[in-house]
Amino acid sequence: MPLLRITHQRGAFTEAQKAQLAEELTSAILIAEVGADTPAGRSLAYVLFDEVDPKTSWYVGGKPDTSPPKGGRFLFDVVFPVGACTQADKTALHETINRIIANTLDVDGSFPHRASDWVIVHEVPNGSWGASGQTIGIREINHVVGGAPERSEYFESLLAAQARVREAHGFPSEERRGQAQPEAA
Template identity: 30%
Template sequence: MPMIRLTAPTGALTEEGRAGIQRDLATLLLRWEGVPDTAQFRAQAWSYLIELPEGAQTTAEDDAPRLLVDVTVPQGALSERRKAGLVEDATKAVLKAAGLSQDDALRVWVLIHEQPDGSWGAGGSVIRFADLLALARKSEGGTTDA
């Protein structure tokens, strides 16, 4: 039940980048979680693009666009290795979508928020990480190592 949200100033993404970044980020998140690539899991990988109005983002130094990726996953879903891979790949995807080079990587931040077990609900029920692991095990091709 992952969720990924990109916050970017309006105009910071290329036209092509804006068209594909949400699915790209959701796909990356699922891959780094190690869940099966099934329609059921893809449908639960929610991806949001929040575009800030002009002047809504700045730093103490300049007005060059900064891009923020917020990732929310169940606690325990990502090992340290998986977190590092997700951060690296999400940064690359956002840089590409914004038409920026690796030299601009510090303009992309990735924050991973782990939701404590028992504090995520969907469909009117609390979703526990153990339930998600069991579901992944039932699906073909799934890896469940965190």
């Protein structure tokens, strides 16, 4: 259930380029999130294009961005649940998005030529994502979209480690909610 918001300057893409980007980026974000591009995953993978006017709404160095690099500037905000992917998966996603945008726009994608294209992965904490009136996390998402089974080893160990940290540091538990807490010494 990944979400990708692409903020871009007005006129950066043709409708055909948007369609191509949506297709290729959907595959990329699904593979990064659950390790598989499945029909069930595609039915829940969102790619949103947010177009802004570079003369009135996009500033670089405190001034309107009237001289963007060839192809424009882009912000790729990727939203995943915590535990969806490792740092290696995120790095591969950064590389894949860069390659896709460079190929689509026929520009040099190497650093620093496309340093103005930012890919930011936002991880939603466990318990903060909801769908169909239910709180869901990476376990449920991986199951519903037919994610790669080997992904569960990573997210299960991560979720268990987070639980141990909460317990070791005395974070309130759901069981203790509403009960009087011991006073600090």
